[in-house]
Amino acid sequence: MIKVSGLTKEFLQGQEKTEVLKGIDLNIEEGEFVAIMGPSGSGKSTLLQLLGGLDVPTKGDIQINDKFLNRMKEKERTIFRRKNLGFVFQNYQLLPTLTVEENIAFPLHADGKVTNERIKMIHELIQSVGLAGLNRKRANLLSGGQQQRVAIARGLVNNPTVLLADEPTGNLDRARAEEILGLFLKFHRENKQTIVMVTHDIFAAGFADRIILFKDGVVDQVISRKDGDYAKYLANFMA
Ligand code: ADP
Ligand code: MG
Numbered sequence: 001m002i003k004v005s006g007l008t009k010e011f012l013q014g015q016e017k018t019e020v021l022k023g024i025d026l027n028i029e030e031g032e033f034v035a036i037m038g039p040s041g042s043g044k045s046t047l048l049q050l051l052g053g054l055d056v057p058t059k060g061d062i063q064i065n066d067k068f069l070n071r072m073k074e075k076e077r078t079i080f081r082r083k084n085l086g087f088v089f090q091n092y093q094l095l096p097t098l099t100v101e102e103n104i105a106f107p108l109h110a111d112g113k114v115t116n117e118r119i120k121m122i123h124e125l126i127q128s129v130g131l132a133g134l135n136r137k138r139a140n141l142l143s144g145g146q147q148q149r150v151a152i153a154r155g156l157v158n159n160p161t162v163l164l165a166d167e168p169t170g171n172l173d174r175a176r177a178e179e180i181l182g183l184f185l186k187f188h189r190e191n192k193q194t195i196v197m198v199t200h201d202i203f204a205a206g207f208a209d210r211i212i213l214f215k216d217g218v219v220d221q222v223i224s225r226k227d228g229d230y231a232k233y234l235a236n237f238m239a
Contacts, residue, residue: 001030001194002051002162007060009046020046022217023060030161031192033184035205038214044198045090045166047214051196052164053081064162082110086160090167092151096140100131103139104153125153129183145176152180156187163187165197169204181207 007024010017020043028034036044049055050062053069062069065084069077094103104122108114126135129149139147148168155163168184169177181204187193197208205211213221223230 001032001065002026002028002196003061003063004051005061007047007050007062008058009043009050009055010058020217021050021057024217024219026212026219028194028196031188031194032210033188033195033208034197035208035211036196036198036214037200037202037205037211038220040200042214043217044214048087048164048166048196048198051162052085052087053077054087082107082158084161086155086158086163088151088155088163088165088168090170092147094139094147094150094154097138099136099138100126100142100150101135103150104157107154107157121159122153122157125156128186129153130179144171145179148172148176148180149183152183159191160193162194162196165195167198167200169199169201174203177201177204 004024004026007021007026008019009021010019012018024047036047038044046055050057051064051069053072057070060070064080067080069080072080095106098106101122104125105114105118108118123135126132129152131146131149131153134142134146139150142150148171152165152168155165163184165184169180172180184195184197185207188195195208197204199205209225211223212219213223
């Protein structure tokens with residue numbers, strides 16, 4: 001479902017070119033829940049931005065549902081993204097003066113598609129992320145945990161086949177993180193959503209089927225739940 005090969009990304013920093021991703025090869029199965037971990041600055045967010053079509057690679061291929069994201073023109077990529085992908089940004093990035101409902105509906109406006117059916121779906125999403133009764137509340141009046149749930153509902157509003165989430169539990173305490181991850185699992189199981197989650201939290205990563213460890217712009221290690229020593233590995237990691 002997601003195939004990445006030879007993925008390279010360079011950034012210009014002043015006069016200097018920095019290679020942030022140095023030839024990544026990665027396959028993610030349909031319906032798989034993958035966690036990407038690794039030190040700060042190792043290129044995790046950059047990879048997610050590329051998978052989400054929010055930026056373009058310097059070299060290499062990204063295929064999602066057999067379509068080459070890197071070969072699309074910008075407009076085509078935008079349409080593809082709106083139709084197939086959901087993105088949960090680090091630090092939520094809500095529109096502070098808009099309501100919960102308006103924030104969640106926001107990605108749909110681009111297509112002018114906020115039909116009655118969509119509104120019903122938004123209300124259901126608000127229920128399922130545990131924000132019942134807060135439809136009309138402005139985002140800047142919500143707690144951090146509530147804002148995080150709005151961000152997740154917004155990421156799911158187009159019923160994406162792939163959900164990309166950058167540190168979705170980053171600013172949450174353990175109890176809230178567990179709730180959010182429970183939500184991910186719920187959507188993952190009910191809708192067979194493929195989830196790619198960047199996290200620095202091994203507790204969060206433990207919810208995934210597979211953990212991909214990044215180091216200096218390359219894949220350093222892959223740990224799968226199918227491997228016999230998955231639990232042991234996690235325990236060591238946490239120790
Ligand atoms: P991570 O999410 O693993 O912490 P990032 O992907 O955010 O890492 O960043 C990897 C490196 O790329 C960092 O050194 C960062 O400064 C650099 N970088 C990321 N985005 C840009 C950009 N738009 N322009 C220049 N450098 C960037
Ligand atoms: Mg990051």
